[in-house]
Amino acid sequence: MENKPLLEVKNAGIQFGGLKAVQNLNIVLNQGELVGLIGPNGAGKTTSFNLLTGVYVPTEGDILFEGKRINGLAPYKVTRKGISRTFQNIRLFNELSVLDNVKVAYHSLATHSILSSVLRLPSHFKGELEMEEKSIEFLKIFSLDKYKDELAKNLPYGQQRRLEIARALAAGPKLLLLDEPAAGMNPQETKDLMDLIGFIREKFDLTILLIEHDMNLVMGVCERIYVLDHGQLLAEGSPEEIRNNPKVIEAYLGEEVHDDNA
Amino acid sequence: MKKSKQFWPFVVGALLIYIVVQVLITNGMLNQFYSNTLIFIAINIILAVSLHLVIGITGQFSIGHAGFLAVGAYISAIITMKLDLPFIVAIIVGGLVAAVAGLIVGIPSLRLKGDYLAIATLGFAEIIRIVFLNIDYVGGAAGMQVSKLTTWTYAFVCLFITILVIVNFTNSRHGIAAISVRENEIASDAMGINTTYYKVVAFAIGSFFAGVAGALFSHNFYIIQPGQFGFLKSFDILIFVVLGGLGSLSGAVLSAILLTVVSTYLQGYPETRMIIYSLVLIIVMLYRPKGLMGTMEITDYFKLWRTPKGGGQNGK
Numbered sequence: 001m002e003n004k005p006l007l008e009v010k011n012a013g014i015q016f017g018g019l020k021a022v023q024n025l026n027i028v029l030n031q032g033e034l035v036g037l038i039g040p041n042g043a044g045k046t047t048s049f050n051l052l053t054g055v056y057v058p059t060e061g062d063i064l065f066e067g068k069r070i071n072g073l074a075p076y077k078v079t080r081k082g083i084s085r086t087f088q089n090i091r092l093f094n095e096l097s098v099l100d101n102v103k104v105a106y107h108s109l110a111t112h113s114i115l116s117s118v119l120r121l122p123s124h125f126k127g128e129l130e131m132e133e134k135s136i137e138f139l140k141i142f143s144l145d146k147y148k149d150e151l152a153k154n155l156p157y158g159q160q161r162r163l164e165i166a167r168a169l170a171a172g173p174k175l176l177l178l179d180e181p182a183a184g185m186n187p188q189e190t191k192d193l194m195d196l197i198g199f200i201r202e203k204f205d206l207t208i209l210l211i212e213h214d215m216n217l218v219m220g221v222c223e224r225i226y227v228l229d230h231g232q233l234l235a236e237g238s239p240e241e242i243r244n245n246p247k248v249i250e251a252y253l254g255e256e257v258h259d260d261n262a
Numbered sequence: 263m264k265k266s267k268q269f270w271p272f273v274v275g276a277l278l279i280y281i282v283v284q285v286l287i288t289n290g291m292l293n294q295f296y297s298n299t300l301i302f303i304a305i306n307i308i309l310a311v312s313l314h315l316v317i318g319i320t321g322q323f324s325i326g327h328a329g330f331l332a333v334g335a336y337i338s339a340i341i342t343m344k345l346d347l348p349f350i351v352a353i354i355v356g357g358l359v360a361a362v363a364g365l366i367v368g369i370p371s372l373r374l375k376g377d378y379l380a381i382a383t384l385g386f387a388e389i390i391r392i393v394f395l396n397i398d399y400v401g402g403a404a405g406m407q408v409s410k411l412t413t414w415t416y417a418f419v420c421l422f423i424t425i426l427v428i429v430n431f432t433n434s435r436h437g438i439a440a441i442s443v444r445e446n447e448i449a450s451d452a453m454g455i456n457t458t459y460y461k462v463v464a465f466a467i468g469s470f471f472a473g474v475a476g477a478l479f480s481h482n483f484y485i486i487q488p489g490q491f492g493f494l495k496s497f498d499i500l501i502f503v504v505l506g507g508l509g510s511l512s513g514a515v516l517s518a519i520l521l522t523v524v525s526t527y528l529q530g531y532p533e534t535r536m537i538i539y540s541l542v543l544i545i546v547m548l549y550r551p552k553g554l555m556g557t558m559e560i561t562d563y564f565k566l567w568r569t570p571k572g573g574g575q576n577g578k
Contacts, residue, residue, distance in 0.1 A: 053452060079454035087452075093445035095509070095557060096438065104442040107435050108454035114463065117434030118427050120269070124434060131435055171454050 004067060006031045006207050007083075007175055012051055012061030012071070013231075021047045022231045025061065027209075029175065034201060034208045036222035038215075038242075040251055043228040045211045046088055049177050052209075053085050054078040065175070080108050084173035086164040088180045088211070094153035098144055098163060101152050102135040105170035109134075135170060141200065142166040158189050162196075169200060176200075178210045182217055190214060194221050219243065227251070268561055272429075280418050287414055297414055298482070303522045304417035305478050308424045310502035310518040311511060312471035315428050317500075318509040319437065320464035321444025322372060323380045327499045329367075329387030330469040332491035333360040334476025336400055339408045339486060344399075349411040353420065353477040360473025361466045363390070368465035372458065387496055395488040405487030412482040420478060424471045429511065431467065440464050444509075505546055507553025512560040517553070 005028045013023035022044040029035055039045050050056045052063060054075040063071040070078055084105070093101050112127030139145040142162045147155060155163060161181060168176060181197070182190040194217060201208055212218045218225060219239040227235040227242060229251040235242060242248055283300060286292045292300070313327045338356035341347045371382040400406045431437050440460045442450040451457050480486045502521060506513030524542055528535040546554065 055448070055452075074456075075451040076454050076456050079452060084454075085452055087449065091446045091449035091452075093442045093449065095445055096441055100438050100441075103435065103438050104450065104455065105453040107439050110435050112435070114431065114434075114436050117436055118430045120430060128434065167453065 005029060006066060007052070007209075008064040008067075009052070010062045010064070012058045012063055014047065014051055014056050015059045020231055022051065022228075023060070024232060025051070025228075026233060027226060029207050029209060032201075032205065032207055033224065034197075034210065034222055036218040036225040036239075037209060037211045037228065038213075038218055038225060039228035039234070044231040045228055046179060047231075048228065049085060049179055049211065052078075052177060053083060076108070079171055079173075082172070082174035083177065084168040084171040084175075085177040086161075086168050086179055086181060088183065090160050090164055092152040092160055092163060092167075094151065096152060097149050098139065098152055098155065099132070099135055099148040101163060102138050102167050102170045103131050105167045106131050106134055106138075106172075109172050138166045138170045141169075141203075142196065158185055161185065162193070165197075165200075169204065173206065175207045175209065178208060178212075180211050180213060182212060182214050190217055197221070276418075276422050280415075280422075283414060283418075299522070299526050301412055301414060301417045301478070301482055302526065303519055304414075304421045305475050305482070306499075306502065306518040306522045307515050308421055308471055308475040308478070309499045310506065310514040311424055311428055312468040312475070313499050313503050314506070314509075314511055314514040315431070315440075315464050316468040317503050318507075318511070318514065319432055319444065320440045320461055322461055322465065323376060324383040324465070324468075325380050325493075325496050325500050326367075326383030326385070326387030327468075327472055328491045328493065328495035329383075329390040330360040330364060330472035331476040331479065331495065331499075332387075332390050332394060332488070333363045333469075334473030335480035335486050335491070336394055336406070336476075337473070338477035339406055339480045340400065342411065342481065343406065343408055349416065349477075349481065352481075353416070353474055356477035357470045357473040360476065361470035363473075364466045364469025365462065368462045368469075372461040372465060384493060384496065387491070387493060391488045391491050394491075401487075403488065405485045407485055408480050408483070410481060410484055412478045417478055420474050424474065425511070425515075427467070428471075432511070436460070436463075441509075501543065505543065505553055507550075507555040507557060509557040510553065510555035510559055513553050513555030513558075516555065516560075520554075 007029040009027040012025045112123045116124040225242045235245045334356035337359045338352035341352040367386045502518040506517035
């Protein structure tokens with residue numbers, strides 16, 4: 001059981017018409033790892049996330065979560081299996097309160113039926129109360145509980161990012177996919193966020209896959225890193241290995257000027 | 263929880279309104295015209311609130327509500343006039359058949375979004391109308407005679423149940439899930455919400471109550487004809503919801519009352535009726551572009567009055 005990976009992506013790829021957006025993607029995540037996924041713009045990072053979460057159905061290859069195939073499942077089913085995500089461009093429920101945003105994610109863990117709610121049966125009140133308490137717990141972890149009745153759209157940008165993570169967490173994931181969680185944050189906010197991610201990882205026993213452009217951040221916290229370029233896996237390894245990998249340097253900085261005199 | 267505190271005042275208030283009106287009717291202080299107008303208002307509120315669940319809460323732009331109204335109207339009329347069953351059975355069966363029609367239409371068409379869904383639902387409503395137009399069993403174009411069975415009591419009880427069910431649905435986890443579909447379907451899906459399920463459920467509940475309204479409607483006018491359920495009727499209902507403010511139940515109720523009163527009053531001036539009616543719509547949309555209530559509920563205003571400091575919270 002121990003050496004069985006939590007997530008295993010085998011040669012997965014997707015083609016839009018003639019364009020191979022992602023191909024031969026091979027990713028293995030073990031329980032409890034924090035892994036980075038980096039690459040230049042347009043490399044296929046977010047597309048890979050969409051493959052993992054069921055937004056796109058891979059046209060080739062397989063995705064195994066806890067040993068079971070999940071490609072082809074609808075996104076909400078993937079989420080219920082234990083993969084939850086945030087979005088690169090924030091997708092909060094703007095006209096809902098901060099608390100209700102989290103409640104939506106907790107929804108699939110609650111059990112009271114439509115009928116019980118319509119008839120106001122005791123199970124409705126019990127379920128709603130539990131939902132509210134649990135959601136406030138998640139908000140407290142992210143210090144968002146003071147904003148709980150505020151509409152999500154009225155939160156400052158940094159807090160909206162945090163709310164997205166809180167919401168993803170409330171869905172009860174085993175694997176958390178974070179799509180550029182620190183985008184647009186200043187260095188201090190980024191550092192706080194990383195501390196927080198470390199904290200929730202311990203507390204909820206999470207495995208985390210992180211897309212990020214901030215190299216300091218990725219190199220600082222990730223144990224392993226996958227590098228994508230042009231829809232293909234370019235390299236894989238520890239931050240140290242990635243930093244010194246000539247192919248990665250080339251992809252990011254362009255080809256090195258060769259000194260012929262050397 | 264704060265939301266359940268509003269429940270009992272609502273029940274008591276509703277009971278008071280019912281008793282007062284009923285007493286006025288039995289004393290003869292409200293004549294036939296006024297009691298008919300009240301019944302008509304109740305029917306329109308049921309229609310507005312049931313469409314509010316589909317458009318305002320779940321965000322599915324359906325403009326074929328008159329189709330479900332027609333299903334309820336004809337099915338209930340068949341039950342009372344042809345099968346001689348009691349009115350209450352007709353109301354329930356009318357609602358159920360309309361809900362089934364909602365499922366049949368909703369399951370395929372709710373995959374569509376925005377304009378496409380609007381066109382599909384509009385087309386469906388026209389199909390229903392034309393089907394009834396061509397069935398001789400229900401009188402075809404000449405229409406079907408229906409005895410007047412709708413009373414203030416029937417109308418009010420149906421209205422009360424409609425609002426109760428839809429408010430309770432909205433204030434539960436299911437309502438929040440439906441709103442999340444409206445707000446951001448992709449995110450909603452990613453959070454584990456079965457978006458199709460909630461769209462179809464909202465559509466079916468909305469259709470059920472449109473069917474109930476249809477039963478009340480057909481037993482209020484002595485005759486029903488397919489022409490009464492054309493797309494103009496669908497737009498009338500849509501206007502209640504949009505004018506009230508998308509997402510606001512009390513807005514839908516208010517605008518249904520307002521517009522029913524305006525259009526009833528204007529029946530005395532047939533030449534200028536549509537002009538004045540349109541002017542009312544234009545003026546409201548100019549001064550309240552988000553509808554009478556925006557996305558707020560009447561109860562939100564009570565809260566603002568009670569806590570003077572909280573006034574700024576709902577601003578931009």
